[in-house]
Amino acid sequence: MSDTATPRRKGPTKGIYLLPNLFTTGTLFGGFYAIVMAMGGRFDHACVGILVAMIADGLDGRIARLTNTSTDFGKEYDSLCDMVAFGIAPAIVVYAYSLSGLAEYRWLGGKLGWVIAFTYAACAALRLARFNVLANIAGGSKDFFGLPSPAAAALVTFFVWSAVDVWGVAGHEVLLVAAPLTLLTALSMVSSIRYNSFKKLNLAGRMKFLPFAAVVGLLALVAINPPQVLFLVFLGYALSGPVSTLWRRLRKPTAQSPST
Template sequence: MQERSTNEFDTQPEGGAPSPRGRGVYWLPNLLTTGTMFAGFYAIVAAIDGNFARAGIAVFVAMVFDGLDGRVARWTNTQSDFGKEYDSLSDMVAFGLAPAIVVYQWGVERIAEYGQLWGRFGWLAAFFYAVAAGLRLARFNARAAVADKRYFEGLPSPSAAATVAGFVWLVSKFDVAGLPGLVLAFAITALIGALMVSKFSYWSGKELNVRGRIPWMYAAVIPLIYVVVSLSPESLFVLFGAYALSGPLIWFMRKLRRKQRAAESG
């Protein structure tokens, strides 16, 4: 009986080593995960350089890579524990640290004239977001086996990152200045962090089978979203902001239904 390798970088299945041609397929999902980390790192560097438009774009590019690596692993049957851990660490860089640094750097450039107190608020908001992202990812990993696949518990970190980075991208493009803009940015950052560690349910979309039949509504809505985004990239902030608010909305609707059922049964 063949003994399984204990190499920490072993991503091969238990059935033995693949052919030289197939070996690259096993590393393809991890290469896409590396793309996620690279895009997150680039967003940090761009923010430090003061190029917040590029930083925002990089976060959205990271989302594309993050959406592909898991699907490629499933399509090629190359899932591995190493890949899952690497994906989680890359997500922390791209969707935890990068958005926090992007929004902090954006605020630092504008906070000096308002005093150090506002700078501390911005620092705390950015740090709280980063911690919340780490907790959200850890909770997802710990409960992945028992969670309801139809819904996420708490706002997913990629959507949280898109909301924060999208806001910075939006206000930097239109040169929004002044204390109200800073307060709004830090408030959104803290709120998104709180939604990540909340118990609100967010639709995952995982019940949609891309290999099977897709409901006509989704077939019509998805191309429309692409058209809107291509015409106005800033609409990404609106889309992901609406998704972030959908969690509290789902909670409120469920609570309302429970009250109605209790009233009907009573």
């Protein structure tokens, strides 16, 4: 009999890191809260739930990196929570508020509204899956390919928030805007358009006075009118991808023919 001890297999890690996963759970809570509020017709509260989910999602990864508690479990859990908060919840919010009114037009047997909402949810799932794959590639691009799902959720839900709280209009009155906005936002998530990820932004470093003043001014505007300002901010971000792509193509030097 051999005296060599058989190495023990490592079992599954017991326990998870509390702090980062607590914020990730906050993302899930915000999405779930938005769904419940939308089902009750309280669309302003639903949009606040998405905003809470975005804040929690922006903090969990940073906290995990700062505390050196990043794990594969945390990444998978974050992706699942993002799907609820930025895929399912926005689709239900915009459908319950406006897209359900497309049933009156009998297109696709009266189901065009939920087809658009489902398309949004499916594109969000594809976007998150692609992000997970690209994140595992060493030396990958620092930019995003396709509109990030949190920004897409913000664009759709903050449109609803503005329509309810600022413009004071019913869902059927903005139906012809909500439908193409939702569909185009969905398609932009699965596009190959580059979007700035702001990963190079160093919040701990020095900043020039003018950009700092602009950030302070933007925060002041958000405090005055959160729905409309946030909608315009994320609309600008959604348009920045196609505009910058077009700009790069226009500035791309044309190949010169070799001299003879």
